[in-house]
Amino acid sequence: xxxxxxxxxxxxxxxxxxxxxxxxxxxxxxxxxxxxxxxxxxxxxxxxxxxxxxxxxxxxxxxxxxxxxxxxxxxxxxxxxxxxxxxxxxxxxxxxxxxxxxxxxxxxxxxxxxxxxxxxxxxxxxxxxxxxxxxxx
Amino acid sequence: xxxxxxxxxxxxxxxxxxxxxxxxxxxxxxxxxxxxxxxxxxxxxxxxxxxxxxxxxxxxxxxxxxxxxxxxxxxxxxxxxxxxxxxxxxxxxxxxxxxxxxxxxxxxxxxxxxxxxxxxxxxxxxxxxxxxxxxxxxxxxxxxxxxxxxxxxxxxxxxxxxxxxxxxxxxxxxxxxxxxxxxxx
Numbered sequence: 019x020x021x022x023x024x025x026x027x028x029x030x031x032x033x034x035x036x037x038x039x040x041x042x043x044x045x046x047x048x049x050x051x052x053x054x055x056x057x058x059x060x061x062x063x064x065x066x067x068x069x070x071x072x073x074x075x076x077x078x079x080x081x082x083x084x085x086x087x088x089x090x091x092x093x094x095x096x097x098x099x100x101x102x103x104x105x106x107x108x109x110x111x112x113x114x115x116x117x118x119x120x121x122x123x124x125x126x127x128x129x130x131x132x133x134x135x136x137x138x139x140x141x142x143x144x145x146x147x148x149x150x151x152x153x154x155x
Numbered sequence: 156x157x158x159x160x161x162x163x164x165x166x167x168x169x170x171x172x173x174x175x176x177x178x179x180x181x182x183x184x185x186x187x188x189x190x191x192x193x194x195x196x197x198x199x200x201x202x203x204x205x206x207x208x209x210x211x212x213x214x215x216x217x218x219x220x221x222x223x224x225x226x227x228x229x230x231x232x233x234x235x236x237x238x239x240x241x242x243x244x245x246x247x248x249x250x251x252x253x254x255x256x257x258x259x260x261x262x263x264x265x266x267x268x269x270x271x272x273x274x275x276x277x278x279x280x281x282x283x284x285x286x287x288x289x290x291x292x293x294x295x296x297x298x299x300x301x302x303x304x305x306x307x308x309x310x311x312x313x314x315x316x317x318x319x320x321x322x323x324x325x326x327x328x329x330x331x332x333x334x335x336x337x338x339x340x
Binding site: 031036047063064066072082084087088090117121125126139 | 168172173177181184191192201216222223227228231239242245247257271275281284290291296297299300301303304306307308310312313316320321324327331332335
């Protein structure tokens with residue numbers, strides 16, 4: 019159970035993202051055309067659930083499964099990386115309709131051409147890793 | 156039982172995704188899918204040549220297990236929980252796509268035009284998928300997170316940097332969906 023719990027959480031994630039159709043290229047296109055509330059509803063409710071959960075964790079000092087205090091990392095207070103990186107990801111997200119999670123979910127579901135997207139994503143990761151010290155953050 | 160096969164409503168799905176994130180926090184981890192791209196690169200030994208990949212990827216094995224689970228979940232959902240009523244998108248969206256020569260969903264998750272088996276024979280299609288992937292990999296690692304790390308986890312923790320990233324995601328997405336996609340198709 020120690021490590022299997024991660025598999026099960028991922029399994030639930032894969033099913034929810036597929037059954038909500040958040041992995042669908044069509045749903046992403048429809049979202050960026052503002053022609054459906056569906057995707058905004060999913061993200062909105064996920065964030066609302068998260069905000070309430072994290073507030074409960076903080077207020078009641080809830081410990082994690084090993085009894086250790088829960089510390090949620092703050093994001094670095096940078097600027098350029100969020101705008102440039104964010105826009106780059108957005109361009110790719112709307113082009114091939116998948117963010118990193120769905121790339122794996124879709125390959126698992128048998129959409130083999132998504133492997134090309136994964137190869138591209140790994141190349142993009144290597145490009146970032148190689149250029150990291152030269153890029154503004 | 157039929158509710159399982161239909162498209163899951165946004166309020167159920169959103170709540171479950173929020174719970175996935177909270178479960179990982181309860182396990183002492185965090186919810187972030189694009190970190191796995193860095194781990195996969197590191198596994199190949201790239202850390203010897205590029206500092207960014209020089210870390211103990213084995214410490215992130217739990218996240219690779221989440222990925223394996225997600226892949227299995229996708230398989231089960233597509234093969235055993237699908238229904239022809241799925242992906243019921245806006246008719247206006249379907250009409251717009253038809254103008255670009257992109258097929259209507261009719262129950263399937265992905266358009267044939269981009270993800271059909273014929274793409275393997277089309278250099279243009281391969282290039283589109285590859286470039287899309289490069290933008291995703293480069294962008295998420297540069298921004299330090301994707302939809303899970305910034306839009307869900309970061310915003311849930313009221314992080315201003317994540318809001319910047321999410322606004323960036325939407326600027327990029329809107330440019331692609333409204334101006335660039337029509338040029339490509």
